[in-house]
Amino acid sequence: xxxxxxxxxxxxxxxxxxxxxxxxxxxxxxxxxxxxxxxxxxxxxxxxxxxxxxxxxxxxxxxxxxxxxxxxxxxxxxxxxxxxxxxxxxxxxxxxxxxxxxxxxxxxxxxxxxxxxxxxxxxxxxxxxxxxxxxxxxxxxxxxxxxxxxxxxxxxxxxxxxxxxxxxxxxxxxxxxxxxxxxxxxxxxxxxxxxxxxxxxxxxxxxxxxxxxxxxxx
Amino acid sequence: xxxxxxxxxxxxxxxxxxxxxxxxxxxxxxxxxxxxxxxxxxxxxxxxxxxxxxxxxxxxxxxxxxxxxxxxxxxxxxxxxxxxxxxxxxxxxxxxxxxxxxxxxxxxxxxxxxxxxxxxxxxxxxxxxxxxxxxxxxxxxxxxxxxxxxxxxxxxxxxxxxxxxxxxxxxxxxxxxxxxxxxxxxxxxxxxxxxxxxxxxxxxxxxxxxxxxxxxxxxxxxxxxxxxxxxxxxxxxxxxxx
Numbered sequence: 501x502x503x504x505x506x507x508x509x510x511x512x513x514x515x516x517x518x519x520x521x522x523x524x525x526x527x528x529x530x531x532x533x534x535x536x537x538x539x540x541x542x543x544x545x546x547x548x549x550x551x552x553x554x555x556x557x558x559x560x561x562x563x564x565x566x567x568x569x570x571x572x573x574x575x576x577x578x579x580x581x582x583x584x585x586x587x588x589x590x591x592x593x594x595x596x597x598x599x600x601x602x603x604x605x606x607x608x609x610x611x612x613x614x615x616x617x618x619x620x621x622x623x624x625x626x627x628x629x630x631x632x633x634x635x636x637x638x639x640x641x642x643x644x645x646x647x648x649x650x651x652x653x654x655x656x657x658x659x660x661x662x663x664x665x666x667x668x669x670x671x672x673x674x675x676x677x678x679x680x681x682x683x684x685x686x687x688x689x690x691x692x693x694x695x696x697x698x699x700x701x702x703x704x705x706x707x708x709x710x711x712x713x714x715x716x717x718x
Numbered sequence: 719x720x721x722x723x724x725x726x727x728x729x730x731x732x733x734x735x736x737x738x739x740x741x742x743x744x745x746x747x748x749x750x751x752x753x754x755x756x757x758x759x760x761x762x763x764x765x766x767x768x769x770x771x772x773x774x775x776x777x778x779x780x781x782x783x784x785x786x787x788x789x790x791x792x793x794x795x796x797x798x799x800x801x802x803x804x805x806x807x808x809x810x811x812x813x814x815x816x817x818x819x820x821x822x823x824x825x826x827x828x829x830x831x832x833x834x835x836x837x838x839x840x841x842x843x844x845x846x847x848x849x850x851x852x853x854x855x856x857x858x859x860x861x862x863x864x865x866x867x868x869x870x871x872x873x874x875x876x877x878x879x880x881x882x883x884x885x886x887x888x889x890x891x892x893x894x895x896x897x898x899x900x901x902x903x904x905x906x907x908x909x910x911x912x913x914x915x916x917x918x919x920x921x922x923x924x925x926x927x928x929x930x931x932x933x934x935x936x937x938x939x940x941x942x943x944x945x946x947x948x949x950x951x952x953x954x955x956x957x958x959x960x
Contacts (some may be wrong), residue, residue, distance in 0.1 A: 620808055625800070626821040627821070629793060641811060
């Protein structure tokens with residue numbers, strides 16, 4: 501069969517626009533997801549029985565259901581239940597926030613609990629309140645151990661945005677699908693889409709490498 | 719005047735009774751050495767003093783504050799009772815100097831320059847001024863433990879608690895830590911020391927307490943107790959240690 505790579509150039513503006521939407525969903529979703537994940541993770545690790553149970557239920561609910569079902573629920577079911585209109589972009593971002601948040605919660609919990617109990621005791625023994633021990637001693641140490649698994653989750657979440665094709669948000673995969681439907685250039689277009697994803701995940705990997713290098717793991 | 723007072727103090731871990739209605743009064747200036755077989759409750763007794771373990775019965779008063787008065791008051795007790803751990807527990811992301819200056823900065827709100835100067839003076843006191851900018855991973859065990867002593871002293875405590883401070887050290891490194899402790903005792907610091915170093919108990923201790931099954935079984939003068947053990951159990955124990 502004949503390939504014609506010039507179609508990639510022809511549709512480059514559309515592909516770039518799709519990649520931009522993918523990046524936007526990922527960026528906003530991960531900022532929110534990280535905040536939510538840190539909160540839920542700390543609730544799991546240090547909250548009393550009630551906070552712990554709430555965070556546990558959240559993590560299990562999200563980890564136990566597919567992300568496609570989650571975004572379908574947010575986009576189609578939530579409006580029916582709550583009577584609010586949700587646009588595809590908001591549903592997509594919210595899905596990443598909620599989904600990544602659950603996984604990040606477990607990462608955060610694990611990282612904090614992996615720091616030796618003796619260091620917490622040493623901090624308490626000089627008269628610091630527990631929250632200051634977490635902020636000044638355990639937190640900075642846990643953060644270093646957080647980076648590799650967190651980077652992994654960031655890459656997973658970036659690629660998960662491709663599943664939002666199901667709610668019609670104009671991200672990269674959806675864009676590829678639309679171009680394909682018009683000209684049937686499957687090889688060229690899906691190759692281009694794959695390369696775009698690789699460029700984005702590759703940049704993310706590089707960025708995390710740099711952060712990791714600057715922080716010694718202790 | 720007593721600075722630490724156990725009143726019928728008990729500590730349970732679930733069904734296990736680790737401290738069994740202990741009565742003990744420690745005066746300012748005393749150097750109390752706690753010994754006993756493992757599981758006898760000596761470490762727990764020490765850790766109850768600064769509230770790292772919560773007592774489950776009776777009362778325990780440190781410098782006029784009961785450990786049962788709540789979290790805020792417990793933090794005050796901890797500022798009056800510095801602790802040195804078996805595993806040193808230095809903060810690995812901080813240099814020796816930062817480890818020592820950290821407490822005064824974050825607990826007492828001492829200005830940075832002052833905390834630094836004070837920390838340097840303390841490092842000099844434990845003989846490690848030239849290691850101030852080293853990280854714990856770059857120090858030997860004995861050096862780490864001396865930094866840990868300086869860190870505990872930095873908050874200007876009235877009492878120092880030592881939980882097997884030399885047990886994790888090679889024999890040749892024990893001495894440098896013991897000599898710092900000896901110097902502290904000579905300066906009049908009130909000390910409670912869990913240790914198996916009987917030479918230290920004999921030379922520096924003003925009081926020796928032998929614990930068994932969560933109770934104080936013998937309490938007296940170290941030289942007399944070691945020279946002429948008043949109980950068979952203590953005699954057996956001393957033979958195993960020395």
